[in-house]
Amino acid sequence: MQGTPAQFFDGLTSKKHTVTVALSDDRQALMIAGDTLPGPLRWQLGDLRALSDTADTERLTVTRHAASDDEAPRDVARLVILDPDLIAWMHKTRPNLWKAETHPGHVRKLFLYAGGAVVATMLMLFVILPAMANTLATLIPIEREIAFGKTVVNQMERQLRWMDEDRDLGCTNPAGRQALNKMLTRLTAAQEMQYDISLKVLDHSMVNAFAAPGGQVIILRGLLDKAESPEEVAGVLAHELGHVESRDSTRLALRAAGSAGLLTMILGDFTGGTAIALIGENLISASYSRDAEGAADLFALDMLEAAQVDAAGFAQFFEVLKDMEGIEIPEYLSTHPVTGARARQAFDFADAQGPTNPILTDDEWSALKAICKGD
Structure with missing residues (x-):
């Protein structure tokens, strides 16, 4: 040439x-x-x-x-x-004309850097953010926490009715509301609560109850359908009130918000609304630590004792949930792990209780079960 x-x-x-x-x-x-x-x-x-x-x-x-x-x-x-x-x-x-060249060990370095980034992200998500959330939960003024909690609850309702956005999930049957308020008053009368509790029932078949920041507590109709006595519902409600008083839901929300922020930096294009949606989803499927669940159980048992409500109902609800395993896994069972030790603790507590009185009459219990069936 x-x-x-x-x-x-x-x-x-x-x-x-x-x-x-x-x-x-x-x-x-x-x-x-x-x-x-x-x-x-x-x-x-x-x-x-x-x-x-x-x-x-x-x-x-x-x-x-x-x-x-x-x-x-x-x-x-x-x-x-x-x-x-x-x-x-x-x-x-020339087959090698377009061959990519790197220094010896360059690929290994890339893997090391990528691994380091993953470790750093996991450290942020599972160590640093939870620690920050625990601290911030104690510093947020209750008024702001309440406002934040209402926003989160509204988002949770939207998620629960996503197939029928125009449907109002709120259950407002007057007799049912009166029975629910009576239950709440009975449980909290002997307690010095940090919050004015906002309690509502939503018309959804999921077997669940959850606490949102600022004293917001939600019970879903599916849980009322499965419960066999008002004392079972009272035990679950007292457990959620324990999460409220310990600000567990606020910690979880802050952790979810921090995770959303971190993921925003990594993945991009998360809006504020998406972050709130992520928080709502985390609270609907709230998975608290074993220590937090144990503390909420003890709070519930002490609350039931102070209100002279039979704690056997709380223990019995664990049994109801366990009987559902293999048939359908209720949301409350999957997110609030039912263990034999927790059930035995409640039964043992009930055996040692002093005098108790029914928390609702039969008519009031029937009204509560029908709270979502209209006025």
Whole structure:
């Protein structure tokens, strides 16, 4: 192949050298010659690497595979080939022309950096954020917590009625509301509560109850349907009130908010509404720590004792939930783990209780069960 015009850049200066380039006699290298070069240059064909950032398709810019301090081990010099025939021949015969080059160990470093990023993210999500949430939960003024909790509850309601957005889930049967208020008053009468409890029942088949920040407590109709006595519901309600008083739901919400913020930085494009939705979803499926669940159980038992409500109902509800395993897994069972030890603790507590009185009459219990059936 005869010499053809090309351009050469030594990479050390900005000067462009007008050169000719041709195949060597043994056809194993490109020979580069020019009046402004110190002498002819021999570039082995096997060392040639094309630069993929060349925008002009009518030219081919190549360099050599060589030791360097750059990310890719390449020579700083560049050769711009202008001859279409030579460019076509290079594409056809040089399989390594577009081979990506990295320093030895570079891939290993990338994996190490990626692993470090994952570890740092997990550390933030599971260690630092929970610790920050525990601290912040004790610093937020109750008034702001209540306002925040109402926003979260509204989002939770939207999530629960996502298939029928125009439907009002609130259960407002007057007799049922009166029975529910009587239960709440009986449980809290002997307690010094931090919050004015906002308690509502939502018309949803999920077997669940949950606490939101600021004293918001929600019971779903599915839980009332499964309960066999008002004392069972009272035990669950007292348990959720324990989470309220310990501000567990606020800690969980803050942790979810922090997680949303961290994921925003990592993944991008999370809106404020999405963060609130994530918080709501976390609270609907609230999975508190074993210590938090144990503390809420003890709070519930003490509350039932002070209100002279039979704690056997609380224990019996554990049994109702366990009987449902293998048939359907209720939300309350999956997010508030039912263990034999927790049930036995409640039964043992009930055996040692003093005098108790029914928390609702039969008629009031029937009204509570029917709270979602209209006025």
